Amino acid sequence: IAGITQAPTSQILAAGRRMTLRCTQDMRHNAMYWYRQDLGLGLRLIHYSNTAGTTGKGEVPDGYSVSRANTDDFPLTLASAVPSQTSVYFCASSETGTDTQYFGPGTRLTVL
């Protein structure tokens, strides 16, 4: 592995179901981020973590939760999916919270 991986690549989900999007990085970066990207809008930050064991809320955190048990992994959980959460989700990481961010390949999520 070199960089950031995300799983699954795409998913179709029924409304009300619980879903966890996985993100793993092997660059030993301290900071990690979850964004959503919707047509016509800029990337919007959902949650972030500046270091293992800490997390923070971004611009659009409602309906999402994260955990950062170790440096490499930063899963994003939708507790009860709704159609408005249909989007492309990108995980990113940076060496520290002030450095250039590098992105994973994304997860395309459709909630019906």
Added chain:
Amino acid sequence: GQNIDQPTEMTATEGAIVQINCTYQTSGFNGLFWYQQHAGEAPTFLSYNVLDGLEEKGRFSSFLSRSKGYSYLLLKELQMKDSASYLCAVMDSNYQLIWGAGTKLIIKP
């Protein structure tokens, strides 16, 4: 509120030069980033400006004027593979990136 503005779409000819503008209003400024995003792929880092002036990196250059809240990305000797969206992002006072909606660049032969 915080705002990043960039044109929605631009068209240019292979071999030519194109300038993509970005204006911003943010709470604080800790640098401006340009990313390239091909359709269906992840954004990839192109450039970073924190001081006024021009940063050159091969065929790509990025300019920043902090007093005007303005940046541009200059692409020279355009190639078909440069067809992509170009995203402008500003790091605000909380060190969070605020993103523009992106400029879709179409290159014609």
